[in-house]
Amino acid sequence: MMTNKIVLTGDRPTGHLHLGHYVGSLRNRVKLQNEYPCFVMIADVQALSDNFDNPEKVRTNVLEVCKDYLAVGLDPEKCTIFVQSSIPELFELTVYYLNLVTVSRLERNPTVKAELQQKSFADSVPAGFLTYPVSQAADITAFKAQLVPVGEDQLPVIEVSNEIVRRFNRIYNTDVLVEAEAMVGKVGRLVGIDGKAKASKSLNNAIFMSDPSDVLKQKIYGMYTDPNHIKVSDPGKVEGNVVFAYLDAFYENKEELDDLKAQYQRGGLGDMALKSLLNDTLQNLLKPIRDKRNSITADDALEVLTEGSKQARKIATQTVEEVREAIGILKF
Amino acid sequence: MMTNKIVLTGDRPTGHLHLGHYVGSLRNRVKLQNEYPCFVMIADVQALSDNFDNPEKVRTNVLEVCKDYLAVGLDPEKCTIFVQSSIPELFELTVYYLNLVTVSRLERNPTVKAELQQKSFADSVPAGFLTYPVSQAADITAFKAQLVPVGEDQLPVIEVSNEIVRRFNRIYNTDVLVEAEAMVGKVGRLVGIDGKAKASKSLNNAIFMSDPSDVLKQKIYGMYTDPNHIKVSDPGKVEGNVVFAYLDAFYENKEELDDLKAQYQRGGLGDMALKSLLNDTLQNLLKPIRDKRNSITADDALEVLTEGSKQARKIATQTVEEVREAIGILKF
Numbered sequence: 001m002m003t004n005k006i007v008l009t010g011d012r013p014t015g016h017l018h019l020g021h022y023v024g025s026l027r028n029r030v031k032l033q034n035e036y037p038c039f040v041m042i043a044d045v046q047a048l049s050d051n052f053d054n055p056e057k058v059r060t061n062v063l064e065v066c067k068d069y070l071a072v073g074l075d076p077e078k079c080t081i082f083v084q085s086s087i088p089e090l091f092e093l094t095v096y097y098l099n100l101v102t103v104s105r106l107e108r109n110p111t112v113k114a115e116l117q118q119k120s121f122a123d124s125v126p127a128g129f130l131t132y133p134v135s136q137a138a139d140i141t142a143f144k145a146q147l148v149p150v151g152e153d154q155l156p157v158i159e160v161s162n163e164i165v166r167r168f169n170r171i172y173n174t175d176v177l178v179e180a181e182a183m184v185g186k187v188g189r190l191v192g193i194d195g196k197a198k199a200s201k202s203l204n205n206a207i208f209m210s211d212p213s214d215v216l217k218q219k220i221y222g223m224y225t226d227p228n229h230i231k232v233s234d235p236g237k238v239e240g241n242v243v244f245a246y247l248d249a250f251y252e253n254k255e256e257l258d259d260l261k262a263q264y265q266r267g268g269l270g271d272m273a274l275k276s277l278l279n280d281t282l283q284n285l286l287k288p289i290r291d292k293r294n295s296i297t298a299d300d301a302l303e304v305l306t307e308g309s310k311q312a313r314k315i316a317t318q319t320v321e322e323v324r325e326a327i328g329i330l331k332f
Numbered sequence: 333m334m335t336n337k338i339v340l341t342g343d344r345p346t347g348h349l350h351l352g353h354y355v356g357s358l359r360n361r362v363k364l365q366n367e368y369p370c371f372v373m374i375a376d377v378q379a380l381s382d383n384f385d386n387p388e389k390v391r392t393n394v395l396e397v398c399k400d401y402l403a404v405g406l407d408p409e410k411c412t413i414f415v416q417s418s419i420p421e422l423f424e425l426t427v428y429y430l431n432l433v434t435v436s437r438l439e440r441n442p443t444v445k446a447e448l449q450q451k452s453f454a455d456s457v458p459a460g461f462l463t464y465p466v467s468q469a470a471d472i473t474a475f476k477a478q479l480v481p482v483g484e485d486q487l488p489v490i491e492v493s494n495e496i497v498r499r500f501n502r503i504y505n506t507d508v509l510v511e512a513e514a515m516v517g518k519v520g521r522l523v524g525i526d527g528k529a530k531a532s533k534s535l536n537n538a539i540f541m542s543d544p545s546d547v548l549k550q551k552i553y554g555m556y557t558d559p560n561h562i563k564v565s566d567p568g569k570v571e572g573n574v575v576f577a578y579l580d581a582f583y584e585n586k587e588e589l590d591d592l593k594a595q596y597q598r599g600g601l602g603d604m605a606l607k608s609l610l611n612d613t614l615q616n617l618l619k620p621i622r623d624k625r626n627s628i629t630a631d632d633a634l635e636v637l638t639e640g641s642k643q644a645r646k647i648a649t650q651t652v653e654e655v656r657e658a659i660g661i662l663k664f
Contacts, residue, residue: 044661045427052431053503055660062662085656086664091423095377095467098460099384106459127438127466128430131459135427171385302664309664324417328387329376330394332418332634332641 007032008145008180010041010084013061014051017068018206019282020190020199023249025149030073032149038079039143039312042066042305045084045091046135049128050119066301068209071293076304084139086309089316093138093323098131100167101160106130111156137161141177142316149183158182174326176319190249195224195242207282209289216286220246220279225271232270243274250281339364340477340512342373342416345393346383349400350538351614352522352531355581357481362405364481370411371475371644374398374637377416377423378467381460382451398633400541403625408636416471418641421648425470425655430463432499433492438462443488469493473509474648481515490514506658508651522581527556527574539614541621548618552578552611557603564602575606582613 009029011017017026032038042065047058062083069081084090106112112133116125128135133156140148140161148158158180165177189198192205199206207219223243229236238244238261251257260277263269324331341361343349349358364370374397379390394415401413416422438444444465448457460467465488472480472493480490490512497509521530524537531538539551555575561568570576570593583589592609595601656663 048428048659049431055504059660059662083662083664085661088420088424091427092420095423095426095460096380098463099381099458101459102456103459103462104455104457123436124434125436126431127433127435127463128427130435131430131463134459172387306664327380328391329417330391330415332415332638 005036005146006144007036007038007147007149007183008041008140008143009038009149010043010139011065012043012047013058013065014047015057015061015201016064016208016210017072018199018201018208019246019249020206021068022072022209023190024151026069026072026074028149029079033075033078036147039145040069040074040079040081040308041084041139041312042082043084043139046132049126049132049135052126052128062305063298063301064210066305067293067296070296070301070304071209071289076308080308080311081304082308082312083305086305087142087313087316089313089320090135090138090142092320093142094131094135096323096327097134097137097164097168100164100171101134103130105160105163106133109133109156109160111153114153133157133160134164137164140180141165142319143312144178144315144319145180146178147183148180151189152184155182155184168323168326172326172328174322176322176326191242191245193219193223193242195240209286210293211286212290213283213287216282217279220275220282223275223278225274229264229271233267235267236264236269236271238265243271243278246278247274247281250285251277337368337478338476339368339370339479339481339515340373340472340475341370341481342375342471343397344375344379345390345397346379347389347393347533348396348540348542349404350531350533350540351578351581352538353400354404354541355522356483358401358404358406360481361411365407365410368479371477372401372406372411372413372640373416373471373644374414375416375471378464381458381464381467384458384460394637395630395633396542398637399625399628402628402633402636403541403621408640412640412643413636414640414644415637418637419474419645419648421645421652422467422470422474424652425474426463426467428655428659429466429469429496429500432496432503433466435462437492437495438465441465441488441492443486446485465489465492466496469496472512473497474651475644476510476647476651477512478510479515480512483521484516487514487516500655500658504658504660506654508654508658523574523577525551525555525574527572541618542625543618544622545615545619548614549611552614553607555607555610557606561596561603565599567599568596568601568603570597575603575610578610579606579613582617583609 009025011021029040042062044058044062048055051058066081074081112130136157137160150158162179165179168177169175192199192203193207194205197203207216225241225243226237244261247257260269341357374394376390376394380387383390398413406413444462468489469492482490494511497511500509501507524531524535525539526537529535539548557573557575558569576593579589592601
């Protein structure tokens with residue numbers, strides 16, 4: 001059932017997408033596109049905010065991410081896939097919104113604070129990093145998105161966007177901007193194959209949807225399990241065991257999985273058998289995705305992005321016109 | 333003699349222009365337009381950064397400032413007069429440049445620091461205010477301006493712009509951006525008619541170029557002189573005497589002015605005689621300007637701004653294309 005609530009979602013093109021994205025967002029988006037008008041943004045300009053000295057990485061991954069989208073089943077007939085840099089109207093909104101949020105509000109933002117700690121900018125935080133929630137407010141409001149699927153850690157960014165919306169509408173006595181609601185997914189993060197943190201390209205501990213069959217197998221057989229589970233007959237730990245974490249996320253027969261966990265904890269179930277099960281599961285999941293991905297040419301992806309960006313820009317242009325009129329900016 | 337060095341200059345449209353502007357910049361611009369290709373920007377978006385809750389003030393003054401420009405002799409055949417908000421390419425450059433400057437660099441900027449103190453934002457500095465030097469870098473570089481006439485207090489802002497230029501050209505291995513040189517005018521500020529500070533619209537102590545003859549006279553006869561100079565025969569002070577400050581700026585016969593100062597200091601020259609001299613001087617200066625201003629219709633100003641903005645946008649679009657190519661942003 002189509003509702004008129006608009007969804008905005010997307011990714012920074014800094015690498016191929018991996019199973020963490022699949023579990024955290026992509027799988028959900030494939031469903032969302034049947035229920036809502038969806039805008040899916042490849043956020044290349046946002047990616048530049050901490051990759052400004054490596055634009056090549058961002059550029060090459062724009063097409064790769066698009067291929068990943070199409071491979072998992074995002075359908076350009078159902079959702080608008082576009083590239084952020086193709087919508088210069090977003091920059092104009094960003095500049096207007098910068099006036100509506102204080103520096104201290106941005107500095108207090110828990111998401112930004114946490115990310116600053118991770119990224120070790122030390123004393124040299126780029127201004128573009130501090131202000132990225134303002135740029136996200138531009139992205140969200142340009143398409144009048146009312147639903148934004150995010151992780152729990154991104155909630156404060158949505159809050160900044162909504163504050164800007166309320167402030168704008170109040171100051172300019174208008175209702176052109178629309179508040180957005182965060183859709184926090186139930187499935188959280190997927191652990192890395194090393195068991196140490198969340199799966200992430202920068203930590204090099206992720207299974208990419210574009211990984212060939214043998215690489216996938218190698219990654220699964222190298223997964224961290226329970227270092228004290230040496231012989232098959234030893235009792236093993238399920239908690240912190242990466243193979244079980246992945247089975248939890250991808251193995252559909254939950255009853256059978258519960259039995260396997262019980263058996264593993266008692267002793268008598270070997271890591272190899274478990275890994276083989278996970279390998280079958282993921283090979284089955286990823287083979288059609290990989291095959292589809294391999295059939296998509298760069299030209300196919302370019303065409304999708306060109307058409308999607310054209311459609312997205314039409315909407316953003318309309319919003320900017322309304323925003324300019326609300327502020328009362330003269331037209332020459 | 334025309335050189336190819338491009339000049340960028342302009343004003344925030346927050347009120348009519350006054351004699352402080354005339355002495356500090358306008359008089360000079362009228363000369364510059366004969367020597368350099370000049371871009372004169374009415375910075376409405378920048379004006380919004382501390383007038384976002386009063387856009388009406390900014391909007392109405394766009395045309396008023398344009399009329400002031402034309403009245404003092406800026407000639408649209410010689411210089412390009414345009415409106416900042418009509419060049420959305422400036423916002424795009426701003427967003428890219430935000431990545432190339434750190435928050436602490438902006439916070440340490442002496443110009444921004446001084447203005448923050450003046451403006452009493454307290455704890456609520458709008459992000460757009462902190463980042464306005466980045467937006468100025470966008471303005472300067474969009475037109476590849478090499479000369480920017482500024483007051484001494486604005487030098488650190490030009491420095492930020494040049495830092496961004498060098499960083500951009502180095503990171504992206506290009507020379508598309510051009511450094512600018514500050515042209516610091518010899519004539520500094522014009523004191524307010526109350527003698528207390530510089531002439532400024534917000535302090536309500538300025539003589540506007542649009543002031544009618546009787547208002548001008550009233551302002552001159554109300555000027556602060558020397559409170560101890562009561563009788564004509566009393567010796568008077570020249571220093572801090574507003575009438576002499578204005579004669580210094582506008583009375584052309586400097587020799588005669590030196591004699592008058594000597595006479596005033598000895599005693600025997602009354603304030604009324606001096607004010608009458610200043611009144612004649614300024615009435616003569618401002619009458620043709622006022623007459624010309626009154627002959628300019630809103631439509632005339634609109635036409636100048638429309639044509640100028642069209643020309644300016646062509647150049648800015650070209651620069652943005654070069655910038656995108658240097659960063660390596662894909663085109664869809």
